[in-house]
Amino acid sequence: MRMVAQRHESDIATGTLQAADGVALAWDCRHAGGAPTLLFAHGFGQTRGAWRASAEALAATGCRCVTFDARGHGDSGRVDDGAYAMEQFVDDLALMATAQPQPPVLVGASMGGLMGLALAGERDPAPLSALVLVDITPRWETRGIERVMDFMRAHPDGFADHGQAVRAVSDYLPHRRGSKQAEQLEPLLHRGADGRLRWHWDPAMLDSVAAVAADYQPRLLQAASRVEVPVLLLSGGRSDMVSDATVDEFLELVPHARHVRLPAATHMLAGDDNGAFTHAIARFVLRKSEVT
Secondary structure, three states, X not given: OOOEEEEEEOOEEEEEEEOOOOOEEEEEEXXXXXXXXXXXXXXXXXXXXXXXXXXXXXXXXXXXXXXEOOOOEOOOOOOOOOOOOHHHHHHHHHHHHHOOOOOOEEEXXXXXXXXXXXXXXXXXXXXXXXXXXXXXXXXXXXXXXHHHHHHHHOOOOOEXXXXXXXHHHHHHOOOOOOOOOHHHXXXXXXXXXXXXXXXXXXXXXXXXXXXXXXXXXXXXXXXXXXXXXXXXXXXXXXXXXXOHHHHHHHHHHOOOOEEEEEOOOOOOHHHHOHHHHXXXXXXXXXXXXXXX
């Protein structure tokens, strides 16, 4: 299935791609004529807006950069009965990958990286040319996922205004210099019928996906051992999601993988140190292109 643009603003094409069950996946494409293609898959509870600065920087180097909202997130459709499953996310990622003009380099953060591992390790042939895992390994640290879940469950009634949301994010990310501005959070929030602002993702996912995430670890470990495409693991030196132990285990499972640690970054690599983050990806993509 081809990706058909619905509108075009400046050098950004935007459209939707329909999954087999009818859920529409919203996407953006920067530098449509560039190569190679980088496909960005965001983390749980994020949207494609999390990749904006990274996609702009890498598009400027000549790459074709596609970002999309996973089902249940951002502008993409929701599952009517709230019964989200890992397989749906993997199938959606496969659909986005095969819609590209060539097998893309997948840049996957957290949940997006795990779906990429499943896709690369379980599909033959894998519809990816390479895989960049952003601070995630198939076995993650419990304290890290618990902190994410605590934040996602913390404000079920939403916020009265953008200022309250800004303070919530600042409390969650105290290491960041300065607070996010209200306009930066705008794509991450939507206003409900009661007039309050809530995060732009379906809360039903907390019980149908996040609650059983650990059950998927054996499958993901097995998938990792079968990955054959080039792999770059980027980890944060201050991350609570991955550790030396989980990184070492991953490198044993995928001995051809490269690992780069960004010392100043936490789990939120792209937001913490976007310059170093995009530089590491650009080097990886360039080196891979030289080899192939």
